[in-house]
Amino acid sequence: MPIDRRGLLETLAAGSLAAAAPPAQSATAAVVRPKHIVMLVLDDVGYADLGCYGSDIETPAIDALARQGLRYQNFHVTSLCAPTRASLLTGRNAHAVGVGTIAEFGSDNPGYQGFIRSDIPTLPEVLRGQGYTTLGLGKWHLSPVLDVNGAGPFEHWPTGRGFDRWYGFHGPIADHWHPELFENTSQVYPSKEGGYHLSEDLAGKAIAYLSESITADPDKPVFLYLAFGACHWPLHVPRADIVAYKGRFDAGWDALRERRLAHQKHLGAVPKDVSLPPLNPDVPRWDSLSDKEKAFAARTMEVYAAFLTHTDRQIGKLLGRLDDLGIAGETAVLLLSDNGASKEGGLLGMSDVRRNHYIERERTAELLSSIELLGTDKAYAAYSRGWTQLSNTPLRFYKSKTYGGGVRAPLIVKWPGIQGGSWRHQWHHVVDIAPTLYETLQLNPKAETDGKSLAYSFKNPGSPTPRRVLYFEPHADRAIWADGYKAAAFHEYGRDPKHDDWALFHTQKDWNELRDISKTAPDVLDRLKDLWLSEAERYSVLPLDDNTTANFAKQVAVPKAVYRFYPRGMRLDRLSAPNIDRYDHRIETVFDCENDTLSGVFLAAGTALAGYELLLVRGQPIYVYAYSRDTHHVLRSSAKVRVGRNALALDYRLKGPLQGSAAMTLNGEGVGMVRIPKMWRLYAASAGVRCGHNPTAPVSRFYEGDGVFEGILQTVSVQLAL
Numbered sequence: 001m002p003i004d005r006r007g008l009l010e011t012l013a014a015g016s017l018a019a020a021a022p023p024a025q026s027a028t029a030a031v032v033r034p035k036h037i038v039m040l041v042l043d044d045v046g047y048a049d050l051g052c053y054g055s056d057i058e059t060p061a062i063d064a065l066a067r068q069g070l071r072y073q074n075f076h077v078t079s080l081c082a083p084t085r086a087s088l089l090t091g092r093n094a095h096a097v098g099v100g101t102i103a104e105f106g107s108d109n110p111g112y113q114g115f116i117r118s119d120i121p122t123l124p125e126v127l128r129g130q131g132y133t134t135l136g137l138g139k140w141h142l143s144p145v146l147d148v149n150g151a152g153p154f155e156h157w158p159t160g161r162g163f164d165r166w167y168g169f170h171g172p173i174a175d176h177w178h179p180e181l182f183e184n185t186s187q188v189y190p191s192k193e194g195g196y197h198l199s200e201d202l203a204g205k206a207i208a209y210l211s212e213s214i215t216a217d218p219d220k221p222v223f224l225y226l227a228f229g230a231c232h233w234p235l236h237v238p239r240a241d242i243v244a245y246k247g248r249f250d251a252g253w254d255a256l257r258e259r260r261l262a263h264q265k266h267l268g269a270v271p272k273d274v275s276l277p278p279l280n281p282d283v284p285r286w287d288s289l290s291d292k293e294k295a296f297a298a299r300t301m302e303v304y305a306a307f308l309t310h311t312d313r314q315i316g317k318l319l320g321r322l323d324d325l326g327i328a329g330e331t332a333v334l335l336l337s338d339n340g341a342s343k344e345g346g347l348l349g350m351s352d353v354r355r356n357h358y359i360e361r362e363r364t365a366e367l368l369s370s371i372e373l374l375g376t377d378k379a380y381a382a383y384s385r386g387w388t389q390l391s392n393t394p395l396r397f398y399k400s401k402t403y404g405g406g407v408r409a410p411l412i413v414k415w416p417g418i419q420g421g422s423w424r425h426q427w428h429h430v431v432d433i434a435p436t437l438y439e440t441l442q443l444n445p446k447a448e449t450d451g452k453s454l455a456y457s458f459k460n461p462g463s464p465t466p467r468r469v470l471y472f473e474p475h476a477d478r479a480i481w482a483d484g485y486k487a488a489a490f491h492e493y494g495r496d497p498k499h500d501d502w503a504l505f506h507t508q509k510d511w512n513e514l515r516d517i518s519k520t521a522p523d524v525l526d527r528l529k530d531l532w533l534s535e536a537e538r539y540s541v542l543p544l545d546d547n548t549t550a551n552f553a554k555q556v557a558v559p560k561a562v563y564r565f566y567p568r569g570m571r572l573d574r575l576s577a578p579n580i581d582r583y584d585h586r587i588e589t590v591f592d593c594e595n596d597t598l599s600g601v602f603l604a605a606g607t608a609l610a611g612y613e614l615l616l617v618r619g620q621p622i623y624v625y626a627y628s629r630d631t632h633h634v635l636r637s638s639a640k641v642r643v644g645r646n647a648l649a650l651d652y653r654l655k656g657p658l659q660g661s662a663a664m665t666l667n668g669e670g671v672g673m674v675r676i677p678k679m680w681r682l683y684a685a686s687a688g689v690r691c692g693h694n695p696t697a698p699v700s701r702f703y704e705g706d707g708v709f710e711g712i713l714q715t716v717s718v719q720l721a722l
Contacts, residue, residue, distance in 0.1 A: 030459060031417070031418075031440050031455050031459065032415065032418075033440055033442060034440070035221050035330040035331065036221055036223070036224070036327055036330060036331040036332070037127075037223045037224070037331070037332050037333075037437065038331055038332070038333045039223075039224070039225045039226070040318075040333070040334065040336075041088070041139075041227040041335075041336060041337070042228055042311070042336070043139065043227070043229055043230060043337070044081075044231055044338070044339065044340075045231050045337040045341065045410070046337070046341030046390075046391025046392040046393075046405070047269075047337075047393075047404075047405075047408050047409060048390070048392060048394075048395075049231075049308060049341065049391045050062050050063070050066075051063045052066035052067075052412070053071070053264065053267070054260050054263040054264030054266075054267055054270075054393070055263075056260065057308050057309060058312070059308060059312040060312065060316070061312045061313065061319060062312050062315060062335060066412050066420070066421070067420055068421075069412050069413050069414030069415065069418070069420040070412070070414075070415070070418065070420060070424050070457070070458065071269070071412055071422075071423050071424070072410075072411040072426075072428060072454075073269065073423055074408070074425055074426060074465075075408070075410070075411035075430075076407045076409065076428065076430070076472075077338060077408075077409045077430045078339065078407065078430065078472065079339045079340065079400055079401060079406035079407045080338075080339055080474045081139075081172060081339060082099055082102040082103065082114065082141045082142060083095075083099050083100060083101065083474065084338040085099075085140075085141060085142060085227070085338060086142060087430045087431045088123075088430050088433055089123045089124070089142075089434070090116060090122055090431075090449075091123070091431055091432075091434030092448070093450045093471075093539045095111035095473070095539045096111070096539045097117050097120045098112070098113040098116060098540075099112075099115065100112040100540075100541065101548075101551075102114055102141065103115055103141065103143065103144060103145050104145055104551075104552050104575075105475075105548040105552055106144070106145070106551060106555065107551050107554070109540075109543070109545060110540055111539070111541055112545060112551075113144075114144065115143055115144050115156045116156070116161065118155065118156075120447075121447040122161045123162070124161065124162030124163050124223060127162070127221075127223045128162050128164065130441070130443055131221065132220070132222065132223045133164055133222045133223070134162055134164045134223045134225075135163065135165050135206070135209045135210065135222065135223065135224045135225065136158040136163035136165070136167075136168065136225045137166070137205055137206045137224075137225065137226045137227070138167075138169070138225075138226050138228055139172075139228070140157070140158055140169070140227075141170065141171060142161070144156060145573075146555070146573075146576060148171065148573050149571070149576055150185075150186070150187050151570060157182075159184050159185060165184060166182070166183070166184055167188075167202070167205045167209070168181065168182065168227070169181055169182070169229070170182070170573075173232055173233065173686075174229040175198075175380075175687065175697055176198040176199065176229060176236035177197065177236050177377035177697075178377060178607070178687070178696050178697035179201075179229075179696075180571065180687055180688060187570065187571050189706070195238075197237075197238065198229060198236075199230055199311050199314045200314055202226060202228060203314035203315070206224060206226050206318055207317065207318055207321045210222060210321060210322075210325070211321065211325065228311055230308065230310070230311040231308050231311065232342070233342070233344060233350075233380065233381065233382035234353060234379070234380040235307050235374070235381040235382060237303060237307040238306075238310065238375075239376070241306035241307075241309055242302055242303055242306040242374075244309075245306050245309075246302060247298075248302065248305070249302060250298050252287070252386075253283070253286055253384075253386040253387055253389060254286045256390055257394070260390060260393045261393055261394050264393065268423045270394060270512070274511050274512055275394070275514060276393070276394050277395075277396050279386075279389065280385075280396065283385055283389055284347065284386070286386065292368050293364075293368070295368075296349060296368050296371050297349055297384045297386065299349075299371050300349030300383035300387065301383050301384070301387040303381060303383065306375065315335075329416060331416070332413070332437075332440075334412070334413050334414075334433065335412040336411045337409040337410055338409070339400075339406060340391075340392050340395070340397075340399045340401075340404075340407065340409065341387075341398060341399060342382075342388060342399040343385035343388045343399070344382050345381075345388070346382075346384065347385065348364075348367065349367075349374075349382060349387075350362060350367070350381060351367055351373060351374065351379045351380070351629075352380045352609055353380050353381070353382045354380055354610060354684050355628055355680075358680060358684035359628075359678075359681070366630070373629075377697075377698075378608070378629055379629070380609055385398070389405070392404070395512050395513075396513055397490075400474055402473070402474070402477050402478055402488050403479070403513055406477075407479070413454075418458045418459065422461060423461075424454075424461055426457050426463065426465040426467070427470065428452075428465075428467060429451065429467065429470050431449065432452050432453065432454050433451070434451060435451040436454050436455050439455050440455050450539075452467055468482060469481065469531065471532055471535040471539070471541075473536065473541050475493075475548060476491040476497045476500075476545065477489065477490065478532060479532075480528050480529075480531055480532035480535065481507065482528060484507055484508040485504065485507065485528060486504070486505045486507050486513065486528075487502055487503070487504050487505075487518075487529060488502065488503050489501065489503075490503070491546065493548075502525055502529060503516040504516060504518035504524060504528070555575055556579070556682060556683060557575060557576040559582070559583065560720070561719065561720055562717055562719050563578050563717065563718040563719075563720075564715055564717050565603060565689065565715065565716045565718075566692070567693070567713040568691070568692045568708075571689065571690050571696070573688045574605070574606070574683060574685045574686070574688045574689075576688070577682060577685070577688060577689045578718040580612075580679075580682070580720075582682075583654070583722060584651075584652060584660075584720075585652050585718060585719060585720050586649060586650065586651050586717075586718070587716065587717070587718050588648070588717050588718075588719065589603070589614070589713065589714070589715065590645065590647050590648075590714040590715065591714060592645050592646070592711055593644065593646060594711065595619075595643060596640050597618050597619045598616055598619060598641070598709075598710040598711045599615070599616050599617050599618055599619075599703060599707075599709075599710055600615065600692070600708055600709030600713075601613060601614075601616075601690070601691075601693055601694045601709060602615055602616065602691070602692070602713065602716050603689065603690070604689070604694040605690070606626065606686060606697070607626070607686050607697040607698070608629065608697070608700070608701055609626065609629050609686070610626060610627070610628065610680045610684045610685050610686065611626045611687065611697075611699045612626065612699065613700045614648075614650060615700060615707065616709070616711075617703065620636060620640050621641065621666055622635065622636050622637065622700065622702065623650050623664060624699060624700040625674070625676050626699055626700075627678050631678075633674050633675070634700075635662060636672060637664055637671040637672055638671045639666055641666070646666065646667055647667055647668070648664070648665070649665045651664075651665070652676075658680070659676060659677050659678060659679060660675075661673060661676060662676060691713075692708070693708040693709065694706060694707040
């Protein structure tokens with residue numbers, strides 16, 4: 001029953017919003033206690049992207065899970081990946097545990113440090129203390145930026161926060177063809193023979209971990225957490241999956257949004273009276289694009305759809321193993337996305353997102369010519385923001401915004417003893433997941449939570465929403481929902497937040513926030529703004545900070561005068577790497593050769609899209625600076641190495657901001673020079689520094705395999721002229 005304005009004001013005035021009575025105990029008393037728990041997290045997947053939520057993207061495994069489970073129509077997250085994960089794994093509001101933003105944008109403000117406070121118990125810590133085997137896989141993104149190298153410290157790594165075993169990656173993104181992976185706290189380099197893809201690897205490792213646990217002790221319960229990097233850019237997926245979607249999106253986002261909304265209404269993913277919002281202000285009409293622009297934009301969506309279908313196939317493999325092990329009937333499975341779809345692909349989509357964000361925009365002609373590379377390791381692709389709006393149908397705006405397109409996410413819950421296939425309409429938030437598990441598992445975690453269990457809804461679909469307040473804030477974009485009303489302030493970067501315009505929506509009548517009633521209900525808006533401020537003070541949100549650029553710069557390690565690397569030793573993360581874009585520097589190595597035709601890598605950093613590599617090819621020293629996929633500056637030595645000991649050096653001199661020249665000497669003799677007119681910033685690289693081999697991402701592409709140095713490599717040093 002809709003709550004009228006007077007009723008809302010009275011409730012607010014009484015100060016009772018945060019203390020609403022929980023559902024009666026009888027509502028959850030009959031819920032079966034699962035033995036095992038599997039939690040699946042998708043990345044940047046919009047509310048409308050799953051087939052069971054109205055999409056025409058094929059997700060048969062997830063759709064089957066939905067038929068066996070419950071789908072939630074009003075489930076909310078934080079609009080950014082790390083804060084959602086922090087809330088999911090603690091049951092606490094993200095700011096309260098220190099993760100109001102991602103670690104790369106972390107600051108000294110305790111609400112925005114970017115990693116979970118040490119004194120906050122995590123879900124795997126609680127479950128492990130109750131006798132569970134805890135298995136973590138995939139994206140973590142909850143460690144301090146400078147702690148993610150092989151030397152740690154490790155207290156904020158998954159194994160330091162409650163997981164018995166972990167296989168995955170740090171940071172916000174991963175190259176799915178060439179990821180930088182860890183197992184527990186050790187760097188690992190998976191074999192790429194016969195083809196490789198990260199999602200396949202993660203699912204395979206999850207199946208192995210689970211099978212080993214059940215085999216070792218069938219009576220011991222398991223908590224398995226698998227966080228895919230899909231479908232966050234870069235969009236990387238096998239070509240066969242892309243080909244299967246050829247031509248499927250040629251009609252454009254205008255027409256396909258209409259079709260998707262109709263399907264959503266048919267399925268029950270949205271209320272029957274919902275209307276399609278106008279295009280977001282930064283999305284053009286499909287018909288305004290040229291034929292070539294349409295072709296490129298459509299291909300980016302084909303790649304995105306293929307990426308999601310490919311991920312679904314891996315989920316199907318894991319869920320199939322539950323059946324094989326005979327534990328499907330006693331396992332709770334939860335699947336969600338960490339935030340709404342992302343608009344980072346721009347107007348048409350991008351072939352190389354990092355270049356566009358950190359270096360320079362791709363020229364349109366250059367962009368269009370790269371269409372056949374999308375999805376491969378020769379691209380770092382993202383789809384067009386027009387498709388982002390399709391992914392979020394029928395919601396407004398995107399990831400990082402507090403409108404529905406940023407904070408409403410799919411949630412599927414398959415629970416033992418619960419008949420599936422139906423929808424739940426109560427309002428909930430990601431902080432409610434941990435309390436749900438604690439309640440149904442009959443655990444007393446002895447830890448405060450900010451959530452309210454949603455277990456009452458399993459058998460009582462018509463129960464009222466116990467939640468009375470939800471607040472949101474990433475980077476000064478903010479919103480508050482209370483008793484059916486939502487106030488939202490759309491923030492623009494660099495603007496004083498006090499000048500932001502607030503809008504007000506009656507979400508019980510206006511599900512997707514189309515009709516701003518702030519002018520007709522200013523008293524309600526004022527009360528909600530006061531309530532937001534109260535929640536912000538309560539959960540360490542203040543002071544507001546949107547200066548992500550300055551905060552990111554603070555995360556780069558303080559440069560050292562000398563960096564020493566040893567063959568096949570520790571991979572150094574990109575933000576801890578030598579800052580060669582700001583200083584004159586010298587790369588120096590000493591090595592022994594049994595003959596003068598040896599090959600191998602001395603030092604490699606980044607990828608072929610943005611990186612550098614010093615290597616030996618059949619006795620000839622070569623230096624490659626990859627400014628972009630199509631611009632590699634190559635210095636080939638005029639002399640070859642000799643049998644015995646050799647000394648090789650590369651001296652780089654800056655000639656201006658982000659430009660310079662490199663000179664090579666071999667055994668004291670000058671052997672070549674190359675001018676580098678444009679460089680990228682240190683943080684533009686997508687992979688760290690490797691020495692003595694390069695089993696991660698290729699840079700020069702002058703060799704196949706891992707590029708293991710065939711001689712005896714003593715050391716490689718990088719000296720910065722600080």
